[in-house]
Amino acid sequence: MNRFIGDRAFYKRVLTIAIPIIIQNGITNFVSLLDNIMVGQTGTEQMSGVAIINQLYFVFYLAVFGAVSGAGIFTAQYVGQKNDEGVRYTVRFKLLQAVLISAAAAVIFTVFREELIMLFLHEQGENIDPAMTLFFGSRYLSVMIVGLLPFAVTQCYAGTLRETGQTMVPMIAGLVAVSVNLILNYILIFGHFGAPAMGVVGAAVATVISRFAELFIVVGWTHLNKDRNRFADGLYRGFRIPGTLFWKILLRGTPLFLNELLWSAGMAALTQCYSVRGLGVVAAFNISGTILNLFKVSVISMGNVVAIMIGQILGSGDMSGIVETDNRLIAFSMFLSTILALIQIVLSPVFPEFYNTSEDIKKLASEFIRISALYLPVEAFLNCAYFTIRSGGRTVITFLFDSVFLWLVSWPAAFFLTRYTSMDIGVLYALVLSLDLIKVVIGFMMLKKRIWIRDLVGEARASA
Numbered sequence: 001m002n003r004f005i006g007d008r009a010f011y012k013r014v015l016t017i018a019i020p021i022i023i024q025n026g027i028t029n030f031v032s033l034l035d036n037i038m039v040g041q042t043g044t045e046q047m048s049g050v051a052i053i054n055q056l057y058f059v060f061y062l063a064v065f066g067a068v069s070g071a072g073i074f075t076a077q078y079v080g081q082k083n084d085e086g087v088r089y090t091v092r093f094k095l096l097q098a099v100l101i102s103a104a105a106a107v108i109f110t111v112f113r114e115e116l117i118m119l120f121l122h123e124q125g126e127n128i129d130p131a132m133t134l135f136f137g138s139r140y141l142s143v144m145i146v147g148l149l150p151f152a153v154t155q156c157y158a159g160t161l162r163e164t165g166q167t168m169v170p171m172i173a174g175l176v177a178v179s180v181n182l183i184l185n186y187i188l189i190f191g192h193f194g195a196p197a198m199g200v201v202g203a204a205v206a207t208v209i210s211r212f213a214e215l216f217i218v219v220g221w222t223h224l225n226k227d228r229n230r231f232a233d234g235l236y237r238g239f240r241i242p243g244t245l246f247w248k249i250l251l252r253g254t255p256l257f258l259n260e261l262l263w264s265a266g267m268a269a270l271t272q273c274y275s276v277r278g279l280g281v282v283a284a285f286n287i288s289g290t291i292l293n294l295f296k297v298s299v300i301s302m303g304n305v306v307a308i309m310i311g312q313i314l315g316s317g318d319m320s321g322i323v324e325t326d327n328r329l330i331a332f333s334m335f336l337s338t339i340l341a342l343i344q345i346v347l348s349p350v351f352p353e354f355y356n357t358s359e360d361i362k363k364l365a366s367e368f369i370r371i372s373a374l375y376l377p378v379e380a381f382l383n384c385a386y387f388t389i390r391s392g393g394r395t396v397i398t399f400l401f402d403s404v405f406l407w408l409v410s411w412p413a414a415f416f417l418t419r420y421t422s423m424d425i426g427v428l429y430a431l432v433l434s435l436d437l438i439k440v441v442i443g444f445m446m447l448k449k450r451i452w453i454r455d456l457v458g459e460a461r462a463s464a
Contacts, residue, residue, distance in 0.1 A: 010328060017308055020167035021301040023175075026294070034182060036290040038189050039203050040355040045129055046200050047357070048279055049137030051286035052120045053144065055271050059264040060105045064152045066260025067097035068159045069307070070253020073391065074245075075163040076311030087231040089241050091160050093249050097257070098152035106145050113138055120275045120282060133279060136200045143204035147211040154211070157218045160231065163308060169221050177214035181206050255399040256390065262403035266411055270432070273414040277425050283361050288368035291351050295340045295373070299380045302333035306387040314391060323450065330384040337380035344373035367426040375433045378440060385443035401442065410435050 040047040071090040078086035109116070117137045121130040158170035187195050188202025198205065226233045275282045306329050313322050348369040352362035390398050414432045417423055423431075 005328065005331070010325075011332070013309070014305055014329065014332065017165070017167060018301050018305045020171040021162070021304050022297055023171055025174075025297045025300055030178075030294055035185050035203060035207075036286070037354045038185055039200060040287070040357065042189065042199050042356070044279075044283055044357045044361070045132040046136045047286060047355070048283050049117070049133045049135070050140050050200055050203065051282060051289075052117050052133070052137050053141045054286075055120070055268050056109070056116055056141075057144065059261065059268055060101070060148065061151070062260040062264035063101050063105070063257065064098060064155050066257040067101055067253070068094050068155050069260070069390070070256040071097075071249050072159050072163055072307070073252060073256075073311060074249055075160055076308055076391070077314055079164050080312040080314070084230040086245075087160065087164070088235055089245055090249065091156060091231055091235060092239055092241050093246065093253075094156040094159070095153065098156050099149070102149040102152045105148050109141055109145055113141055117141075119272050121279065130279065140200045140204045143201055143208060147208035150211040150215040154215045154218050157222055161218070161222065161229070162304065163311070164229070164231075165308070166228070170218060173214045173217035173221075176217055177210040180213045181210035184209060255396045259399040259403045263406055266403060266406040269411055270406075270414050273411070273418045274425065274429070276418045280358070280361050280364065281425055283357060284364035284368055287352050287355055287357075287361070287365035288372060291344065291347070291369060292372045295344045295376065296379070298336040298340060299333065299376065299383050302329065302336070302380065303383040303387040305329060306333075306384050307391055310388055310391040326384075326388050326447070330381060330388075333380045333384050334377050337376045341373040341376040344376070345370055348373070364425070368429060371426060371430045371433065374430075375436075378433075378436060382436065382439055382443055385447055389443075389446060397446065401439065401446070405439055409438070 036047070036050075039050050071093045075087055075090040078090065114134065117134050121133060154173075158173070161167070161170055184206030185203055187193055188198045188206055189200075190202075191197030195202075222229050222232050271282070271285060274285060306326070309329065310322065310326060313325065348366045351369065352365040355362065355365075386398055386402060389401070410432055413435060414428070417428050417431070421428075
């Protein structure tokens with residue numbers, strides 16, 4: 001049993017890293033929840049239009065996350081080595097990718113705006129207007145494009161600060177950003193304090209302004225405190241990245257980037273499959289997904305903890321106790337997720353009542369919330385397994401484990417069941433989620449084989 005339960009010092013270290021991340025992600029998702037409720041008060045078409053755009057933006061967000069995380073594997077290990085120059089190189093790599101991804105996303109969202117939204121518009125005899133949903137979604141997206149680059153750059157800096165063990169500043173910046181977002185949502189969506197009632201456009205404006213606020217705080221603090229962030233000293237001087245390291249990061253990071261891109265696109269494709277059953281299903285998934293994101297905070301945060309702690313141990317070269325550390329992190333994450341799942345089930349009939357929509361959509365949303373709650377511990381294990389394997393640079397394996405499985409197993413099942421059966425959508429959703437139990441078995445076997453225990457920066461130094 002000691003293999004899965006650590007001592008007080010272990011949990012103190014875990015919580016020191018995790019709590020600021022949990023607070024930041026928790027408050028961000030809580031404000032997103034309030035934001036979603038406020039938009040939901042304006043009508044089902046508005047809520048559905050924004051939900052569709054947020055599903056598309058999810059692809060961009062995870063593409064940025066994948067690009068930053070690919071270089072972040074090396075950052076964490078360079079931190080373990082106390083190699084400031086190495087950290088500096090990885091940050092430059094992150095920034096380069098952030099600019100390229102933001103530019104590509106801006107072009108795609110501008111040129112194919114209506115075509116992307118229309119993929120999710122299906123009528124099933126519901127009293128929801130697809131044309132109005134398209135109109136509101138298009139207006140929301142036209143403003144949100146402005147926030148692409150500031151979000152991406154913020155992730156480069158915030159990710160690096162976390163990898164160096166400084167989680168407080170990204171947390172504070174996140175708190176300021178969500179506070180700005182919440183206040184401006186209240187003013188701009190409904191037209192308070194003399195401002196015009198802008199509806200979904202107001203929600204988008206508030207989000208973009210909050211992105212810039214977060215950017216200024218994170219980047220400003222980093223460069224004003226170069227004594228604590230030595231990588232910032234000379235960061236933009238020449239912008240050099242050694243060729244050997246560049247290709248090493250690209251080789252290890254590209255599968256991770258592609259995995260996040262294809263996985264998020266696959267999740268959007270799954271939602272598109274479910275949308276075949278009608279816009280009411282899209283609206284119900286939007287409601288359930290909002291509260292699910294709030295309760296998934298511990299799962300996401302523990303993945304970050306695994307990446308940081310395991311990455312630093314690997315970089316230090318001292319592998320003693322690394323397996324026990326990983327086992328305890330996974331066990332702790334599953335324990336937290338089980339508690340949160342029970343709370344989520346209790347709240348499932350209450351949360352949908354905050355939305356101005358039909359009783360059928362509220363009932364369906366409650367069902368989706370209960371189903372996703374039962375899946376939460378499974379997701380906790382898979383997330384920790386993913387970050388463990390990724391920490392050792394086994395990004396091709398994580399690519400197969402994550403996005404390839406989604407596209408070759410989960411998506412075809414959802415595509416077939418939504419189009420060629422009359423199966424109840426709740427049962428169908430639960431069935432598609434249950435396919436991930438196959439991944440649990442695969443993940444357990446890969447962790448047991450310990451293929452992830454590798455010192456990447458040592459390899460890079462030896463080959464330089």
